[in-house]
Amino acid sequence: MVHSPTEDELWAAMAEPTRRRMLDLLLERGEATATALSHELPVTRQAVAKHLVVLERAGLVVCQRYGREVRYSVEPDKLDSAAEAMSSVAAAWDRRLARIKRLAEAVRLEPPG
Amino acid sequence: MDSDRIEREIVIAAPPDVVWGIVTEPKQMSQWLCDAADFEARAGTYGSMSWNEYGSFRVHVVRVERPRTFSFRWVFPEDSEPNETNSLLVEFTLTDENGATRVRLVESGFRAIAGRHAGGNAAYIASREHGWDQYMMQLLDYVAQKANSATR
Numbered sequence: 001m002v003h004s005p006t007e008d009e010l011w012a013a014m015a016e017p018t019r020r021r022m023l024d025l026l027l028e029r030g031e032a033t034a035t036a037l038s039h040e041l042p043v044t045r046q047a048v049a050k051h052l053v054v055l056e057r058a059g060l061v062v063c064q065r066y067g068r069e070v071r072y073s074v075e076p077d078k079l080d081s082a083a084e085a086m087s088s089v090a091a092a093w094d095r096r097l098a099r100i101k102r103l104a105e106a107v108r109l110e111p112p113g
Numbered sequence: 114m115d116s117d118r119i120e121r122e123i124v125i126a127a128p129p130d131v132v133w134g135i136v137t138e139p140k141q142m143s144q145w146l147c148d149a150a151d152f153e154a155r156a157g158t159y160g161s162m163s164w165n166e167y168g169s170f171r172v173h174v175v176r177v178e179r180p181r182t183f184s185f186r187w188v189f190p191e192d193s194e195p196n197e198t199n200s201l202l203v204e205f206t207l208t209d210e211n212g213a214t215r216v217r218l219v220e221s222g223f224r225a226i227a228g229r230h231a232g233g234n235a236a237y238i239a240s241r242e243h244g245w246d247q248y249m250m251q252l253l254d255y256v257a258q259k260a261n262s263a264t265r
Contacts, residue, residue, distance in 0.1 A: 089220070090119045090121060093119060093220065094121060094123075096146055097123040099145035100125065100136060100145050100216065101123055101125045103135045103141065103145060104125045104126075104131050104214070107127060
């Protein structure tokens with residue numbers, strides 16, 4: 001399958017355990033600075049900053065500047081669309097099962113021959 | 114939310130052997146699932162399903178126990194044999210309810226294919242039909258883990 005660069009970036013962003021842990025922390029706290037995140041993780045502030053760049057590029061986090069501080073938070077739309085993906089599969093099966101029902105019940109209505 | 118499986122049920126006002134034919138015969142399947150299906154409802158065999166829009170995909174028939182159980186695997190890499198780590202399992206279970214049929218559908222394996230690396234795999238139908246991508250599966254898995262840990 002051909003992936004656009006953005007899709008590859010997003011996939012790569014999610015595949016790295018430290019970055020997933022960072023997303024966990026950001027979800028728990030609502031928002032955090034790179035320094036605050038580095039206190040909770042076994043990596044340096046510099047490493048955290050690099051991971052944040054990857055996450056930001058993939059559209060998973062957004063940053064906001066408050067004076068001298070830059071605070072990061074999770075971009076909720078991305079995660080919401082993942083949850084919606086599962087319900088769209090369920091909806092597809094509902095449509096298929098409804099078609100099976102129509103077909104089967106139509107067979108029954110036909111006179112025996 | 115369970116990110117690994119989808120379970121649906123429907124009750125149909127027709128006996129199981131009628132429903133069985135519609136669920137398992139390739140010609141009938143093209144009326145509710147795909148544009149064309151070519152396979153034999155026999156365990157262990159391979160066949161194909163095709164969609165005009167997406168192309169043709171291999172399927173592997175897993176269980177056929179007329180008129181109760183029918184299952185197949187799909188969404189696996191073109192160059193590999195399907196198993197529980199690289200494909201989705203679709204299982205139909207038909208139960209007679211006073212002449213009507215309860216159809217239970219379970220599609221499972223989303224977690225396994227979410228872990229599959231994006232590179233080197235054939236296109237797969239679920240992702241295309243639903244506009245999904247590997248990254249979407251990865252996200253889904255992540256969201257489910259969050260949901261599970263939150264309710265624990």
